[in-house]
Amino acid sequence: MNELLKDFIGPQIEEIISAYTSGNTDSLYFITIPDVDTLDLGIHEMASLVARTSNVYGRVARLAGMARAQYKLIEGSYKKVYKANRVGKNEAEREANALEAAESEYTALITAEAIVHLAESMEIGARIASESARKLIDKIQAIQVASAREEKGYYTDKDFNTY
Structure with missing residues (x-):
């Protein structure tokens, strides 16, 4: 069982190293953290960003788990x-x-141990990107709801008065 596990994990660990050494910015394991300009994207583009960041996080978490298993x-x-x-x-x-x-x-x-550290740093970055994308889509949805309410006249002048 131990040998089967080693044979399975070995090629997966090579993926971690090749992800770092390829220098490919379009990698399956790295994604740019959304920035302020991303708020100008539509809801469909944001949903796509959430899906992509979630997928990257899932792939990287899997690799990090395998790196920890190999370490053990x-x-x-x-x-x-x-x-x-x-x-x-x-x-x-x-x-x-x-x-x-x-x-x-x-x-x-x-x-x-070094490979585990590399994999965990990938995992942390992917988690942050995924969480950021989810927060951005929440903000966009809140802005859209507020805009719709304003357009329909749900606000009155007294809503903005202090007590």
């Missing part, structure tokens, strides 16, 4: 090798033997 697998492998080779006469000798035997696993562990 590599961490387990490192601990297994480290503990199995912790032999010697004194504490210093046991530590030296364990570190030497688990050197390649430690390197893999550090690399996996």
Whole structure:
């Protein structure tokens, strides 16, 4: 089961690295956070933006989860090798033997941890973009409701008087 999981996760992790190295601004894993000018978009364009940011967030969250899973697998492998080779006469000798035997696993562990950080930074950015798009569509809808009420004459002058 462990090997099947490793075989499944490996190619997914390569996607994280290629997303960063491609430099493609039209990536499936990055989206520009909506800015102030986005409020001028119509409701259909905003709905599209919400859908796109949600899709990016979903894809990136999936990759981040896989990166964390890979980290756990590599961490387990490192601990297994480290503990199995912790032999010697004194504490210093046991530590030296364990570190030497688990050197390649430690390197893999550090690399996996770096990939997790990359994936989580992608995830945070995608979450912020998705939440921003949702807030913008809420504001646009509120503006449209207010405009419709104003056009239909639901407001009177006394609505704007202070008490």
